[in-house]
Amino acid sequence: MTSHTIPVDIVITWVDGSDPAWRKKKNHYRADTSKTLATSDVEGRYRDNGELRYLLRSIARYWTLQGQIYLVTDQQVPDFIASHPRLHIVDHQDIMPDANLPVFSSRAIEANLHRIPGIAEHFVAFNDDLFLTRSVGYEDFFGTLGAVIYLTDELMPEQISIQNFSGPNDALQASHWVAERYGKPYLNHVAEHAPKGIRTSWMRELEAQDPTIFTTTSQERFREVGGQSILANLYGHWCLAIGRATIRKNQCVYLLSDQIESSVQPATLAQSMADKLCLCINDTTGNRAEAEIALMRMKLKLLLDTLYPDSCQFEKLFHQILKNSCTSTQ
Secondary structure, eight states: OOTTTSOEEEEEEOOOTTOHHHHHHHHHHOOOTTTBOTTTTSHHHHOOOSHHHHHHHHHHHHBOSOOOEEEEESSOOOTTBOOOTTEEEEEGGGTSOGGGOSOOOHHHHHTTGGGSTTOOSEEEEEETTEEEOSOBOHHHHHTTTSEEEEEEEEEOOSSOOTTSOHHHHHHHHHHHHHHHHHSSOSOOEEEOSOOEEEEHHHHHHHHHHOHHHHHHHHTOSSOBSSSOOIIIIIHHHHHHHTTOEEEEEOOEEEEEHHHHHTOOOHHHHHHHTTTOSEEEEEOOOOSOOHHHHHHHHHHHHHHHHHHSOSOOTTBHHHHHHHHHHHHHTO
């Protein structure tokens, strides 16, 4: 079987932070602020700005591989999603013990994605704020050795700090873990917020090497200052240390939501995305007034409608347009 015919699944983690039932659960548990980052429990971490629709459009346009799409949620289903044989809803309870639920830490959820029933040996994990910007294939996520690590130019911090964003802390924690077991750190830069190519059997191998770290991470209800980001950081560091990974740099274009509010020009953005793997639009609005959020969402939708204007087979809108078109031609 060649790399072009190997099934590669897509896994997307998604949450609608405005859902009353979900908010009731989160408010019941609340984060322990003595353990968490300042940004661990802000609205921007859970806010749904409609990005998922455009991620799916980017996949429909640029994904060239076989495989299924798994949308991992907490008893939620996006209202725009159409029934499709390739698209499956996976609940947290399908991959995590009841004792660990509900969970509000993406690190805990991601540490269990390889447990999705029926998941392929190869899968690519997306957050819902990532959008493909060109055609992608097997080599973009698995390279020639089995894993690809995408890095920024940002150096890791010298120490874990509650003042750091989670990415630098997570990178440093992974580096420490590898140094303890393999004699030295193999990376000194922070990973890009990009799709991650994962081999299911390798995640199980890593878990067998250090089961405690998987158990501890899975029990993290809210993202804490310490701990490991296994899928987004530790997996890549480990693959590199044992000769299974290659490194590529600066393949993701970053855009912050406050830049959206400053009226980013689609043409300028499209130019910066040339030859890049993906676009990340990160919600940095935190806890802000609803009027400000509404303005940001309006401008974000205008931008994404320009970049990804065509509805896809995973949307109800696509099938409605198709139905109307067929009716009009009769």
